Amino acid sequence: MRAEERESRPGQQEAALSDRYRLNHSQTLYRGRVIDLTVDRITTASGTQAVREVVVHPGGAAVVPVFSNGDVLLVEQFRYPMQQSLLELPAGKIDPGESPEETAARELQEEVGFRAGRLEKLVEFYTTPGFCNELLHLFLATDLKPGRRAGDEDEELSVHRYSPKQLEKLIRLGKIVDAKTLIGLHLLLANPQCQAP
Numbered sequence: 391m392r393a394e395e396r397e398s399r400p401g402q403q404e405a406a407l408s409d410r411y412r413l414n415h416s417q418t419l420y421r422g423r424v425i426d427l428t429v430d431r432i433t434t435a436s437g438t439q440a441v442r443e444v445v446v447h448p449g450g451a452a453v454v455p456v457f458s459n460g461d462v463l464l465v466e467q468f469r470y471p472m473q474q475s476l477l478e479l480p481a482g483k484i485d486p487g488e489s490p491e492e493t494a495a496r497e498l499q500e501e502v503g504f505r506a507g508r509l510e511k512l513v514e515f516y517t518t519p520g521f522c523n524e525l526l527h528l529f530l531a532t533d534l535k536p537g538r539r540a541g542d543e544d545e546e547l548s549v550h551r552y553s554p555k556q557l558e559k560l561i562r563l564g565k566i567v568d569a570k571t572l573i574g575l576h577l578l579l580a581n582p583q584c585q586a587p
Contacts, residue, residue, distance in 0.1 A: 410435050424483060425522075447524035451493035452481035454512070454574040455504060455531045460554050462578070463502045464571065467547035477550070477560065478568045479575075481526075490514075490527035499537050502549045507533025512577055517569065528574050554579060 411432045420427040426446040433439055455463040464477045480501040484493045491509060498504055510530045517524045539549075552560065557575055560566050566575065 411440075414439075443521060445518075445522040445524075447522055448484050448486075449490070449525045449527070450481055450483045450517075451490045451497060451527045451529060452479045452570045452574060453494045453498045453506075453509075453529050453531045454479055454578050455498060455502060455506070455534055456578065457534055457551075458532075461551050462554070462557060462575070463504070464550050464552060464566075465501050465547045466550060476568050477566050477571065479528075479571045481570060491529070494527065494529040494531070498531055500540055501547060503537055503539030504531070504534045505537045506531035507535060512574070515573065526570055528570065528577075530578070 411434050413430055413432055415431040416428055417430075418426055418428050424447070428444045428446055430442045430444060431439070432442060457463075463480070465480055466475050466477050468475045480497045482493060482497040482500075484490060488496075491511075494509060495506065498506055508531070510532075512528045512530050514525055514527045516522075517526050557566075558579060561572065561575065566572060
């Protein structure tokens, strides 16, 4: 794919950051289905010339689906970069024109086949701020109602239901290693207010 060059990245808050660096040149080396890869040449506030490689991501949403008894649904899916299957919260990227709440509701339906009577935002965080701008929105889903599961064609996943005690054990044994899932489960397990009524 032909590299694209431009002087600034759309939507970037350059005015607010102008005291920290000056963007001299930006080149998009790759445009993909999920991410873009950009290489920026900058001058820091101290005058140092530097290169920053940035993975540009549209952002995503993840859901902690909790039943009335406290059980939680996780998905197990093979992750190609890790070459292993991981236990994760239902999650996905935000599609154009979609709000984080809409993404969370869609992923809950597609990946585990449930709709949430109540969807509450817990937190948002940057997944890997050293090289990627992905902002992940984490939601708590309660009052779960069965729906129709309709995942992406290229995703092979299975759904598992765990009690809070089982989740604590899985975390302690290192069986859950996905960051968004660890954050969501720790928030849930540490805060009784996050648990289903």
